[in-house]
Amino acid sequence: MQQFTYERATSPSDALHKIAAAKGGRFIAGGTNLLDLMKLRIETPGHLVDINGIGLDAIESTADGGLRIGALVRNADLAAHPWIRRDYPVLSLALLSGASGQLRNRATTGGNLLQRTRCPYFYDANQPCNKRLPGSGCGAVGGYSRQLAVIGGSAQCIATHPSDMAVALRALDAQIETMRPDGTTRRVAIDEFYLAPGRTPQQETVLEEGELIAWVVLGAPPGGRHVYRKLRDRASYAFALVSVAAIIEDSGRLRVALGGVAHKPWASQAPFEAGDTPAAIAGRLLQGAEPSPGNAFKIELVERTLRSILAR
Numbered sequence: 001m002q003q004f005t006y007e008r009a010t011s012p013s014d015a016l017h018k019i020a021a022a023k024g025g026r027f028i029a030g031g032t033n034l035l036d037l038m039k040l041r042i043e044t045p046g047h048l049v050d051i052n053g054i055g056l057d058a059i060e061s062t063a064d065g066g067l068r069i070g071a072l073v074r075n076a077d078l079a080a081h082p083w084i085r086r087d088y089p090v091l092s093l094a095l096l097s098g099a100s101g102q103l104r105n106r107a108t109t110g111g112n113l114l115q116r117t118r119c120p121y122f123y124d125a126n127q128p129c130n131k132r133l134p135g136s137g138c139g140a141v142g143g144y145s146r147q148l149a150v151i152g153g154s155a156q157c158i159a160t161h162p163s164d165m166a167v168a169l170r171a172l173d174a175q176i177e178t179m180r181p182d183g184t185t186r187r188v189a190i191d192e193f194y195l196a197p198g199r200t201p202q203q204e205t206v207l208e209e210g211e212l213i214a215w216v217v218l219g220a221p222p223g224g225r226h227v228y229r230k231l232r233d234r235a236s237y238a239f240a241l242v243s244v245a246a247i248i249e250d251s252g253r254l255r256v257a258l259g260g261v262a263h264k265p266w267a268s269q270a271p272f273e274a275g276d277t278p279a280a281i282a283g284r285l286l287q288g289a290e291p292s293p294g295n296a297f298k299i300e301l302v303e304r305t306l307r308s309i310l311a312r
């Protein structure tokens, strides 16, 4: 690991001040992704600002009947929270399908959103990877693509986003509230938060340098039945090949988001109507997909998973 300096922030404004003072510095929350990447020298920040002591670790109700989740709320606490289990169970189910109990105790809401891809070429410094080393090429295009994207990718990168939590948040139309070093704040819909890889796959989100995720905001509970179905190569402790977050509203309308198929949780803007067939839903969601021979099975897997969810 290369040398780096470390300091603890005591409030959001202190964290923003400290990160602005250290060019190329990074926030560290649970550290469950960043430290692994630093050990592999995939990420080499010269300075870390520890945000575990800044607050933002509560879940609060909002005036419009929704709630906001602090960026430092641990994945385990979020999954177990009575409001989440009662009103947004798809989020609880998605969180519990991810990682392990030990990791969920440490991992945070903000860090989970910003965890990096699990593309095997990204982790292998002997392989070309435009995301790790811009301009070096992409080993996955024409290579081993089982885990990788079937839609939304580019000739430069077909990585998927690995978060289960984010897929549920997309089905819930969550918004992400941030704070910038200059003191301004903004809210971004989760669908607009992640950038398409295009020619610059190293730029993954709209976050600017030193911008802090502060809250994730949910609207009023959608009601209905919530399902999170995750398909993977082994029964636990594995990332999704395909996942489906589904909210079947009392009217029969269906909100769906997919994981494991794109660089971000993948969804259509409009919900689906009662009576739409699984084939029609999958067809609309994955219209324009460009799978490779190694991951074309995901197209059928999405449809079959939808069929299974709706049948149940």
Ligand SMILES: Cc1cc2nc3c(=O)[nH]c(=O)nc-3n(C[C@H](O)[C@H](O)[C@H](O)COP(=O)(O)OP(=O)(O)OC[C@H]3O[C@@H](n4cnc5c(N)ncnc54)[C@H](O)[C@@H]3O)c2cc1C
Residues within 6 Å of the ligand: 026, 027, 028, 029, 030, 031, 032, 033, 034, 035, 051, 071, 072, 075, 097, 098, 099, 100, 103, 106, 107, 108, 109, 110, 111, 112, 113, 114, 115, 162, 163, 164, 165, 211, 212, 213, 214, 237, 238, 239, 240
């Ligand atoms: C073995 C293993 C298995 C896993 N399996 C799964 C799985 O099945 N499903 C799944 O979804 N995840 C899985 N994970 C990933 C895990 O969920 C993430 O590592 C975790 O959520 C990251 O959160 P963290 O707080 O530890 O982030 P950190 O590692 O601390 O940070 C990650 C990134 O986010 C940035 N950051 C953190 N907080 C903020 C903030 N508030 N504002 C701005 N930037 C911030 C950091 O600078 C860093 O770049 C697995 C991880 C491991 C190690």
Ligand code: SF4
Residues within 6 Å of the ligand: 117, 119, 120, 121, 122, 128, 129, 130, 131, 132, 137, 138, 139, 140, 141, 148, 156, 157, 158, 159, 201
């Ligand atoms: S798919 Fe993206 S992350 Fe994977 S090797 Fe290609 S550029 Fe790197």
